[in-house]
Amino acid sequence: MITHDLGTALSLTYAWIKAAHVIFVIFWIAGLFMLPRYYVYHQEATPGSVEEKRWIERERKLRNIIITPAMIIVWVLxxxxxxxxxxxGEAWLHAKLLLVLLLSGYHGYMVAYGKKLARGERPVSGKALRIMNEIPGIAAALIVILVIVKPF
Ligand code: HEM
Structure with missing residues (x-):
């Protein structure tokens, strides 16, 4: 009886952790979709303008309040x-971890890119940013297939 209750409590805890994991995955990926779009609009603003300053602030908030905390929580959970x-030992988890590592690298690149933009540099064209913006969508699709279908 006692082991049965313990088992029930554990699977309930597991379900709550999994729910929280998926909720923060949504916040993280949603933010990763938005950030390069902000950069595209930012780069269309005149350097040094009031509009540019607003974009710098919006980008900073999106990074510091949403995407970086969400990424850390997704990892921990x-x-x-x-x-x-x-x-x-499972192969699907190894493949998932590899993709999530790459996605975290993309995150790091985009955070660093925002800091360059705030310093007045614009190293990449708007078109290239739009293309890079496809990366999190593709990564999220592959990751979800790995964890739900578990093809291997
Ligand atoms: C940061 C590293 C991550 C690790 C170590 C990890 C690990 C896990 C594990 C062990 C599960 C439970 C699987 C099961 O109960 O069968 C899970 C569930 C899940 N993960 Fe992750 N995950 C990570 C990041 C992500 C990311 C980035 C996404 C999406 C883009 C994601 C999407 C999901 C989904 C949708 C589920 C629920 C699957 C189900 O219904 O069983 N995870 N994750």
Whole structure:
């Protein structure tokens, strides 16, 4: 009886952690969709203008309030889920971790790019930013297939 209750409590905790994981995944990916779009609009503003200053502030808030905290929480909860179910040896998890690492690298690149923009540099064209903006969508689709279909 006691082990049965413990089992129920554990699976309930697991379900709550998984729900929180998916909620913060949504915040993270939504923010990653928005950030390069902000940069595209930012780059259309005249350097040094009031409009440009507004974009710098919006971008800073999106990074510091939404996407970076969401990424950290997704990692912590995802690693907790993997530990609870003991999935470390599973191939789908290795593939997922590789993709999430690449997505975190993309995140880091976009955060750094925003800091360059705020300093007045504009290293990449609007068109290239729009193309790069496809990366999180593709990564999210592959990651969801890996964790739900678990093809291997
Ligand atoms: C940061 C590293 C991550 C780790 C270590 C991780 C790990 C995990 C684990 C172990 C599960 C539970 C799987 C199960 O119960 O069968 C899970 C669930 C899930 N993860 Fe992640 N995850 C990470 C990031 C992400 C990202 C970036 C996405 C989406 C883009 C994502 C989407 C999901 C979804 C949709 C589920 C629920 C699947 C289900 O219904 O069982 N995860 N994750």
């Amino acid at each position: 995802g690693l907790s889920l993997a530990s609870i179910i003991g999935a470390w």
